[in-house]
Amino acid sequence: MSAPGPLPAQEPQGLSGPGRAERRRAAKGRGRQRSRSAPPPAAPSRDRTAPSRDPGAPGRPLTRVEARRAAKAAKDSPAVIASRALGELFITFGVLMLLFVTYQLWWTNVRAGQEVDRETDKIQEAWAKGREPGTFEPGQGFAIMHIPKLDVVVPVAASIDKEKVLDRGMVGHYSEGKLKTALPSDKPGNFAVAGHRNTHGEPFRYINRLKPGDPIVVETHNAYYTYEMASILPQTSPSNVQVIGPVPPGSGFTGPGRYITLTTCTPEFTSTYRMIVWGKMVEERPRSKGRPDALVG
Template sequence: MTAGRAGESHDPMAGYGEPPAGQGRAERRRAAKGRGRKRPPPPAAPRPPVGPPPSAYGPPTAFGAHEGPGGHGPPGRSLTRVEARRAAKAAKESPAVLASRAMGELFITFGVLMLLFVTYQLWWTNIRAGQEVDKETNKIQEAWADGRKPDAFAPGQGFAIMYIPKLDVVVPVAASVNSEKVLDRGMVGHYNEGRLKTALPSEKTGNFAVAGHRNTHGEPFRYINRLKPGDPIVVETHDTYYTYTMANILEQTPPSNVQAISPVPPDSGFTEPGRYITLTTCTPEFTSTYRMIVWGKMVEERPRSKGKPDALVG
């Protein structure tokens, strides 16, 4: 290759796009005009069809995987886990499932009601009875302080206070063994009506028989089975303290055994008339199938003006 002549351009792009030498002016204008033309734009991409893609509704067996026509949400929206579980559960529920669910709800409701009833019996009745006992004890003591000494007592009217020191029991004694008027109010009731009428402590002979709840409603006689021979039982009236000592116990007897509160009770160990006390309550615990009987014998009669008996001191 021979070297170019002096003054000639060696730019490899020189003359690119220019008409060859020797072309006329018209050809050069056309060539220049052609270089200024713009290329045509590329063809537009085809627009996608309107509507969700074929896979938007999921496979036919995928319950609730995607919502579509007849579903619970707009087409193409995926369900949350909670919604998917609900949809699957609703699809699977049968009459048997619905029936078992209803039975379960009934059992739960019944269980709650039973729990409330047990709470009422074992707790609330004792609370209410304690309030009644305090109120009636205060009423009795106020009557004594005022010097009131009625000849007879109406059913439910308190007239004495019983102490069982070993069991830490202090409870008012009211006329009658009526449940609503006496026993359910937490008090001890005196058998003083009809063929079950028994003596008062002040009488020279006889059996002062009383009844009290063993469970619920204050349960004053719950632990009388723990008494032993010689344990004191004191009855305070408006003018006298009567002290008895426990003598015997009959663990179980039918409610029909009214001889247990007779003037000289069989099985008590007493053989002749005297001044006795009889405590009666239900047994076994939380039932009223049988009766438990505790007997005692009077050992001291002390005027209140002389102060408390030894059994209540110390």
Template sequence: MTALRPERESDTSYGQQSYGVPGASEDWSGGAYGADPRPGRQPRTPPYSPEAQPYAQGPEARSHAAGPQPYEPRPQTHEQGPQPHEPGPQPFVPEPDPGPYTAAYGAGAGESFLPPVDEETVALRIPDPPPADGEAPGEPIPGSRAASGARQGGPAPGGRAARRKAAKRRHGRHGSAAEAPAPATGREGARAPLSRVEARRQARARKPGAAVVASRAIGEVFITTGVLMLLFVTYQLWWTNVRAHAQAGKEASSLQNDWASGKRNPGVFEPGQGFAILHIPKLDVVVPIAEGTSSKGVLDRGMVGHYAEGALKTAMPGDKTGNFGLAGHRNTHGEPFRYINKLAPGDPIVVETQDEYYVYKMASILPVTSPSNTSVLNPIPTGSGFTKPGRYITLTTCTPEFTSKYRMIVWGKMVEERPRSKGKPDALVS
């Protein structure tokens, strides 16, 4: 091991020794201080002389060196006196690489230096930020001195429990630091993984209770019921009309084609068989008349039914006297009588058969009556205003709209009988 160099143990600059030490005024060759063995060099003047004059050689230099000195020299660990020196150029000896603190704070070679301790003072200072959510109170905050100390291997702040928790977070419970997963960031990532028992407990807690299940079932039943009711209303108010109009139109065309070809003859008709066509010009109604008042066989198919059964049997249009009674829907299934309440006295009502046109004039109306009031179908209808036998027509339907609680009655009196060979009556032409 190389011994310490004299010039590094003194407080003087490189290559000089302290005063008061034997051989201090001599250079490395053993001569006087001002002598320079190298050719062409001038004697050196000490930079610390007050007069900036070179000292005398020999004994004067020694006597001067024995005088009072500004500081006490340190003990030397090497032999005092002249040092052996080979004349000529000297080899360059590199200085040792100073450490991070040696270079920063000016420590000499071979000397270690520790950074100053950050002692508490009365001056203002920036406090460390509080721990984030999910961090233990003893966990060092990233960027703080405690965190840097933990990274450099220093003890973790806090007690033994805090240091043990910090070590477990860094290295895992059984693995090393390399095996430990990277810490997750964010509020959710800071939570520890759940155990199986805790996961099952939370899964059971998330399951809805019996009351919630019952309320959901009831709600679904209500929603389903509402949807079904909406579909039913749509069917009744829209689809039944579409289907009834199609069926009624088909029956009317079939009647006219049969009349033109002579296939049908006047006489007794079967229930549900069409035999005439009703025209109400004011309401733009053209609908077939069928035998009977059955809902499925006649009325629901969009046609008007003739009262021809039992005690409610009424006369035919071709009879010389009597009351020709008809029934029809006011709502749904073609609703041919929906607006008969808008008829006024004198409005024409025409019944077209295979051979004749029978023209009636509206006479009176009964807005509301009981469904059991069958006297409105008498040969001389009760409440119609007619007082003697004649050729009458009676139109019956339900009221109010969309209900069947009561009946509305409209009466008319025949004013014209016109053969088809003479063409249509004026009520249909105009």
């Protein structure tokens, strides 16, 4: 028998192929080949003016075309400019109208109140000095009217001139030309006066509230003349001068007497028509006897 030959060398179980050191060297070689074959990364562009690929990117600089379009869009169109100018015009007009209304409804009354106080003091000082009245000049105060129900105390001046009398807050006596009427002392006679209903003191604003029997007292340098309201004509034409005649048609008076006529504009805040209030004298009281009952209490 022949002796058994040597057993073939056996590889360790679970391992095959080249050894560990050889595999490590092979892996390094492949890594060097990849790095040599891969292209280098692109360097970032230094051109800051180059537009971004994303047109909606925030902070992106605009191109010339885009900048021109944006500037054009930012400009106001003619319609916008016109509407803005018209709006400013309306605002200015509204402010001016508000100032005018304030002047008419408030400031004219303030100024008229000051004028009335000064004229009343002047009349009373003249009476206190015993000065006998002569011919009254237009705008000159000569009497004081009291309407107790309306809490009205207002000077009466010669003439119905708007600037000299009515706009100063006073009541004007029809004392000139064809419209001349009697004084309270005349027997008989119709003492006719005019006054503003609105603005400038508005002494006759509420004369439409007077009722038959309500007293109207005219105070002069030597007497108190007390009238009682008799009737009212709510509306008539400004040209109807018969309402201040000696015996006014529509007043209810049937013959000559001692009357008073108050005239003012109507409707309120217009001068389209005239409102008329008539009264009849019921007492003439010398100042030496004191104030009449209508003014006492």
